[in-house]
Amino acid sequence: xxxxxxxxxxxxxxxxxxxxxxxxxxxxxxxxxxxxxxxxxxxxxxxxxxxxxxxxxxxxxxxxxxxxxxxxxxxxxxxxxxxxxxxxxxxxxxxxxxxxxxxxxxxxxxxxxxxxxxxxxxxxxxxxxxxxxxxxxxxxxxxxxxxxxxxxxxxxxxxxxxxxxxxxxxxxxxxxxxxxxxxxxxxxxxxxxxxxxxxxxxxxxxxxxxxxxxxxxxxxxxxxxxxxxxxxxxxxxxxxxxxxxxxxxxxxxxxxxxxxxxxxxxxxxxxxxxxxxxxxxxxxxxxxxxxxxxxxxxxxxxxxxxxxxxxxxxxxxxxxxxxxxxxxxxxxxxxxxxxxxxxxxxxxxxxxxxxxxxxxxxxxxxxxxxxxxxxxxxxxxxxxxxxxxxxxxxxxxxxxxxxxxxxxxxxxxxxxxxxxxxxxxxxxxxxxxxxxxxxxxxxxxxxxxxxxxxxxxxxxxxxxxxxxxxxxxxxxxxxxxxxxxxxxxxxxxxxxxxxxxxxxxxxxxxxxxxxxxxxxxxxxxxxxxxxxxxxxxxxxxxxxxxxxxxxxxxxxxxxxxxxxxxxxxxxxxxxxxxxxxxxxxxxxxxxxxxxxxxxxxxxxxxxxxxxxxxxxxxxxxxxxxxxxxxxxxxxxxxxxxxxxxxxxxxxxxxxxxxxxxxxxxxxxxxxxxxx
Amino acid sequence: xxxxxxxxxxxxxxxxxxxxxxxxxxxxxxxxxxxxxxxxxxxxxxxxxxxxxxxxxxxxxxxxxxxxxxxxxxxxxxxxxxxxxxxxxxxxxxxxxxxxxxxxxxxxxxxxxxxxxxxxxxxxxxxxxxxxxxxxxxxxxxxxxxxxxxxxxxxx
Numbered sequence: 001x002x003x004x005x006x007x008x009x010x011x012x013x014x015x016x017x018x019x020x021x022x023x024x025x026x027x028x029x030x031x032x033x034x035x036x037x038x039x040x041x042x043x044x045x046x047x048x049x050x051x052x053x054x055x056x057x058x059x060x061x062x063x064x065x066x067x068x069x070x071x072x073x074x075x076x077x078x079x080x081x082x083x084x085x086x087x088x089x090x091x092x093x094x095x096x097x098x099x100x101x102x103x104x105x106x107x108x109x110x111x112x113x114x115x116x117x118x119x120x121x122x123x124x125x126x127x128x129x130x131x132x133x134x135x136x137x138x139x140x141x142x143x144x145x146x147x148x149x150x151x152x153x154x155x156x157x158x159x160x161x162x163x164x165x166x167x168x169x170x171x172x173x174x175x176x177x178x179x180x181x182x183x184x185x186x187x188x189x190x191x192x193x194x195x196x197x198x199x200x201x202x203x204x205x206x207x208x209x210x211x212x213x214x215x216x217x218x219x220x221x222x223x224x225x226x227x228x229x230x231x232x233x234x235x236x237x238x239x240x241x242x243x244x245x246x247x248x249x250x251x252x253x254x255x256x257x258x259x260x261x262x263x264x265x266x267x268x269x270x271x272x273x274x275x276x277x278x279x280x281x282x283x284x285x286x287x288x289x290x291x292x293x294x295x296x297x298x299x300x301x302x303x304x305x306x307x308x309x310x311x312x313x314x315x316x317x318x319x320x321x322x323x324x325x326x327x328x329x330x331x332x333x334x335x336x337x338x339x340x341x342x343x344x345x346x347x348x349x350x351x352x353x354x355x356x357x358x359x360x361x362x363x364x365x366x367x368x369x370x371x372x373x374x375x376x377x378x379x380x381x382x383x384x385x386x387x388x389x390x391x392x393x394x395x396x397x398x399x400x401x402x403x404x405x406x407x408x409x410x411x412x413x414x415x416x417x418x419x420x421x422x423x424x425x426x427x428x429x430x431x432x433x434x435x436x437x438x439x440x441x442x443x444x445x446x447x448x449x450x451x452x453x454x455x456x457x458x459x460x461x462x463x464x465x466x467x468x469x470x471x472x473x474x475x476x477x478x479x480x481x482x483x484x485x486x487x488x489x490x491x492x493x494x495x496x497x498x499x500x501x502x503x504x505x506x507x508x509x510x511x512x513x514x515x516x517x518x519x520x521x522x523x524x525x526x527x528x529x530x531x532x533x534x535x536x537x538x539x540x541x542x543x544x545x546x547x548x549x550x551x552x553x554x555x556x557x558x559x560x561x562x563x564x565x566x567x568x569x570x571x572x573x574x575x576x577x578x579x580x581x582x583x584x585x586x587x588x589x590x591x592x593x594x595x596x597x598x599x600x601x602x603x604x605x606x607x608x609x610x611x612x613x614x615x616x617x618x619x620x621x622x623x624x625x626x627x628x629x630x631x632x633x634x635x636x637x638x639x640x641x642x643x644x645x646x647x648x649x650x651x652x653x654x655x656x657x658x659x660x661x662x663x664x665x666x667x668x669x670x671x672x673x674x675x
Numbered sequence: 676x677x678x679x680x681x682x683x684x685x686x687x688x689x690x691x692x693x694x695x696x697x698x699x700x701x702x703x704x705x706x707x708x709x710x711x712x713x714x715x716x717x718x719x720x721x722x723x724x725x726x727x728x729x730x731x732x733x734x735x736x737x738x739x740x741x742x743x744x745x746x747x748x749x750x751x752x753x754x755x756x757x758x759x760x761x762x763x764x765x766x767x768x769x770x771x772x773x774x775x776x777x778x779x780x781x782x783x784x785x786x787x788x789x790x791x792x793x794x795x796x797x798x799x800x801x802x803x804x805x806x807x808x809x810x811x812x813x814x815x816x817x818x819x820x821x822x823x824x825x826x827x828x829x830x831x
Contacts, residue, residue, distance in 0.1 A: 315737055557721065602723035644722070644732065646770055647741045647829045651724050657732060657739050665720040665734045 010110070013058050015300070017103045020047040024096050028089060035084035044092075045074045051099070060112040063102045069123040070095050076127050091122045117209070118162045163209065167258065170232045175206070178237055179258040183226040185249040192221040197247050198229075202240070206233025230258060303396065306357050313346075313353045314546060314640025315659070320346045321637055322661030350546065358393035358542075361439045361448070364403050365390045368410060368437060375414050382421050382431055383414065388438035394446050398540055401520045402448070405513040409450040409536050410435065412510070417454030417534050427531060429453070446542060451535040457528035459485050469493060486526045487623065490514040518622070518672045521547070521564060549639045549658075549668065552617060552630040554598045555606040558666045559630075560639055560658055565671040567618045567625060569633055574614070586616070586627060593618065596675045597629040601653065619671045626675065641668060689787045693809075694763065695816055696776040699751030703776075704783065704809065704816040711766040713779055716757060717742075730775060733762065740764060742773045743825060749800050753777065765821055772825045783816075785809050790818060 024047050030040040048070050056064035070092065076082035098119055106112040159167075167177050184194045195218045202208055210230035213223045233240065237255040244252035320342055327339040365387055376383040394402075418424075418433035425431050436451040463477045466488045472480070488494060492511040517524045521541045528534040541547075541564070548563040576586050577595060584595040595616065599608055609631055616627040639658045644651070655670035693704035694713070719731040719742055728748035732739050742762065746753050755777040764773045790807040806818040 311737065604723070605721075642739050644739060645741060647772055647825070648722060648725065648729070648732070651722065653724060654722070657720070659734050659737055659739065663734055664718055665732050665739055667720065667722070 009058070010106070012300070013054055014103060014107050016054065017051060017099075020051045021096060021100055021103065023047045024051075024099075025093075028092055028096070031084055032089045041074070041077060041084075045071070045078060048074055055112070060102070060106060062114050062116055063099065063106075063112045066095060066098065066102075066116045066119060069120045069127075073123050073126050082126065088126060091119070091126055095119055095123070115160075118160075118166070159210070166209065167230075167232075175232050175234055176236065177258040178231045178233065178240060178255055180229040180231055180240065180244070180255050181226060181253040182229065182244060183251045183253050185251075186225055188249045191223065192219060194247065194250050195219075195223075195227065198244060198250060201243050201247060202229070202231055202233070205235050205243075206231055208232075226253065301356075306353075306396075309353055310357060311640070311642075313350050314642075316346055317350060317546065317638055317640060318659065318661050325661075354395070354542075354546070357396050359396050359399055360390060361392045361394055361399065361402075361446075362390035364399055364406065365437065365439075367403075368406070371407070372410060372414065372435060375411065379414060380420060381414065381418050381433060383418060383433045383435055386434065386436040386438075388436065389440045392439040392441055392446055394540065395542060398446075398520055398522075398542075401516065402538070402540070405516050405538070406437070406448070406450065408510075408513050410437065413450055413452040413454065413534065417452035417456075419455050423455075427455075446540045448538040448540065449535055450538075451533065453533040456530040456532055456534050457486060457489065457526070458530060462486070462488055465494065466491070486528060489526065490524065514622075515672075519670075521562070546638060546640050548636060550617065550636055551634040551666065552598070552615070552628075553632045553634055554602070554630050555604045557602075557604055558634065558660070558664075559598070559602075560637070560666055560668045561617060561619065561628070561671065562655070562668065563636065565619045565621070567620050570616050570618060570627075571613045572616055573612060588618065588625075588627070591625070593625055593627045595627045595629055599629070599631075601675060621671050621675075628674075639668070690784050691787055693783050693785055693816070693818065695780040695783050696761070696763065697755065697778040697780065698745055698749075698776055699754055701751075702780065702814060702816050704785075704818050705763070705765075705821045706818075707782060709765045709767055709821055711764045711771065714762050714764065716760055716775075717762060733773065735764065735771075735773075738771065740771045740773050742775065743829075745774050745776075745824070748824075749804075765825060767822055767826055770826060772829075774821075774825070783811065785811060785816070 024044055027040040027043045027047070031037050031044065034040070048067055052064055052067035052071060055061075055067060073082065073088070073092070077084060077088065082088065098114070098116060102112040102114050105114065170177055182195075182198055184191050188194055199208060199215075208229050208231050211218060212228045217223055218227055231240065235243075237257070241252045241255045244250060244255075320339075323339050323342065327336045368387065369385055372383060372385040376385075413435050418435065419427070419429075421431040424433065434451075434453045436449070438451070439446060439448045441447075459482060462485055463472075463480065466472045466485075467474050467477050471488060471491050471494065490510045490513075492509070494509060494511065514524050517538055517540075523539045524536060525539075526534065526536050549560040550563055550566050550569070551558055551560050553559075570588065572586055577584050578586065580592070584597075586593050586595055597608075598604070599606075615630050615633050617630060617633070618625055618627055641656045642658060643649070643656055644654065653670055653674040655668040657665050657667050660666050692707040694707050694710050695702055695704045697703070714735070717733040717735075719733055721731045722729055722741075728744050730742040730744040730747075733742050734740075745751065759778040761776055761779045762773050763776055763779070764771060789811065790809045793805060793808050794802045804820055804824055806820045809816040809818055
């Protein structure tokens with residue numbers, strides 16, 4: 001497993017590599033059009049050099065090796081030993097494409113291993129000044145290094161299209177392509193030396209294009225008793241065999257013409273393998289310069305600077321609002337037009353800044369596979385853990401908050417959801433359970449789901465518990481819908497686990513998860529089928545920093561209510577208010593709506609104004625509605641949420657504050673904890 | 676921060692700068708190192724559902740800063756006109772917080788040798804709120820442990 005530190009460097013490496021690649025492609029395009037453009041050549045040289053240094057520092061040897069050979073050719077160009085022509089730029093473009101494939105490979109699987117002997121050979125030929133021959137792709141005597149370790153099969157070369165073309169070409173030109181099975185004596189003390197001597201003997205009369213195991217392994221002595229080679233030579237098989245057998249402790253078991261058809265017949269058309277083993281083919285369609293557009297320059301920015309930027313944009317949004325008001329009052333059409341422009345630009349700026357702050361949810365997801373694995377082991381359960389949509393982006397503020405709730409849900413799924421293997425088999429399910437964590441965008445929201453194929457939520461037991469704990473009456477239990485019943489699991493003080501285990505812990509239940517989600521403007525719901533599994537769905541806003549809010553006044557004070565909590569506003573007269581069990585209520589379209597007076601909820605100084613009608617803001621608190629009585633409605637605004645700070649955190653009913661256009665501070669109400 | 680809290684200045688002979696101000700009938704002082712700025716009275720937004728000594732929050736150039744009323748906290752009589760009243764804004768670690776004072780007297784250099792430790796209790800304050808008493812000519816300054824008063828007493 002890659003350590004965090006390493007992956008941090010890796011990010012920098014990947015980003016910078018992409019930048020250099022973009023640079024390389026751009027400059028090479030320039031150079032292609034103006035072969036005497038020294039500045040472009042210098043830039044290419046510089047970028048290639050840096051790339052070489054970086055990749056060798058990071059230990060990506062294949063990448064370093066390729067860039068090293070590129071650099072050789074580039075310095076020949078610089079010294080004017082070599083001329084910039086179509087072949088040269090062609091080969092270089094192909095090198096860049098290959099580098100990109102390697103960089104992508106590094107990003108995907110943390111390894112940039114790739115057999116670049118074909119390109120290296122081309123570069124060598126270029127450097128030797130024979131650019132015409134380069135087009136013919138004559139391989140240079142550079143030991144081939146197969147991209148992947150060979151399997152048990154006696155001959156298992158990874159040949160890409162390029163290699164195949166090369167073999168074909170060699171044949172056409174009268175060379176023989178031989179397949180050699182070389183055996184080194186079991187008692188040989190220095191196998192490496194023997195293999196080296198074989199190479200030496202062969203390379204004087206031809207080229208070894210492939211080796212299995214790879215040359216690196218042969219050099220390190222990492223092979224059993226023998227190895228296979230693909231050898232292009234003008235010698236005949238007997239002569240080759242004789243030469244090898246001339247080396248002590250080494251025997252050529254077989255030397256025969258390499259059958260291309262046989263090889264191809266033996267190849268399993270495995271797409272994934274073909275993709276990996278066949279970089280040249282992949283690079284082919286990208287050979288022209290059109291793909292330069294694909295690369296993007298990136299800058300690493302301190303997150304604090306982004307926060308500051310967000311704050312400033314927030315201020316701007318506020319003052320824009322103020323400007324709009326002035327425009328409306330003054331009825332100056334020129335001002336109105338300008339304000340409209342400012343409005344458009346501010347909105348755009350806001351969305352750009354918002355996008356800049358987005359980070360992939362991967363940051364949170366990354367730690368889960370290990371956690372799930374360990375936990376499954378501890379619980380004696382077998383689990384396939386699937387993650388999807390790690391690339392889904394969320395505002396950093398939201399990302400910071402979802403880690404713990406997700407851990408809780410995953411633990412729940414593992415502990416309570418998935419059954420023990422035996423139980424699963426008895427129930428006709430596969431012994432391995434499945435837990436899936438997925439994220440996706442939908443409109444202005446992000447949905448995160450934690451799904452398992454475990455035993456599901458037992459509705460009867462939920463209801464029994466709820467009645468036992470006095471959460472609902474037994475009468476209510478009879479009439480309750482399945483949906484409502486599932487919702488009970490989020491009620492404080494509810495836990496369905498028959499026994500409390502170490503894993504899910506004691507006391508902390510789904511109610512905490514729900515509270516946390518609501519605190520960041522999210523919602524959580526659950527769906528379940530007995531015996532089939534459970535799915536928790538979390539719906540989150542894309543961002544928390546800027547929201548729409550309704551501002552209201554009570555006495556001298558002004559409060560903002562997040563619009564996501566507001567269902568509607570209405571006006572009632574005093575006669576509409578009824579008393580039920582000491583609680584003021586109104587009837588809103590036949591539904592009983594409890595009334596809360598903001599003045600008394602918040603101890604606002606002063607008396608309520610005497611007026612014929614009263615304003616009521618109908619707010620939604622989870623699945624319940626309530627009416628908030630206010631003195632006046634001011635309007636709907638885009639507001640920038642600011643924290644009240646550490647010293648005033650955790651005050652019930654307050655979600656934060658805003659700085660209004662006139663510089664005054666107004667408080668934002670947190671409907672979930674207000675009443 | 677523990678060190679700052681319990682620090683007694685009487686051992687060393689260094690000079691320190693303090694901001695001296697009036698709160699009720701007595702004169703107090705705070706180490707200038709914690710003072711960010713002193714401003715005139717501001718529009719204060721009341722914070723409901725919190726302790727009475729939380730006066731509210733103010734907007735200082737876009738930053739929302741909690742304002743505490745030490746008169747209420749330590750049951751000191753208010754004195755002086757609102758003309759003289761000032762808000763002292765403190766920067767304590769990464770937290771900003773402010774208090775209302777009746778009058779800011781001056782910035783003084785005091786010799787740490789002149790500071791006496793005390794366990795005397797003034798009004799609602801206990802010894803932990805006070806770093807010591809400084810006698811300068813005929814004046815007596817009570818050195819407040821502003822970190823304890825604003826942070827330790829309020830952090831939740």
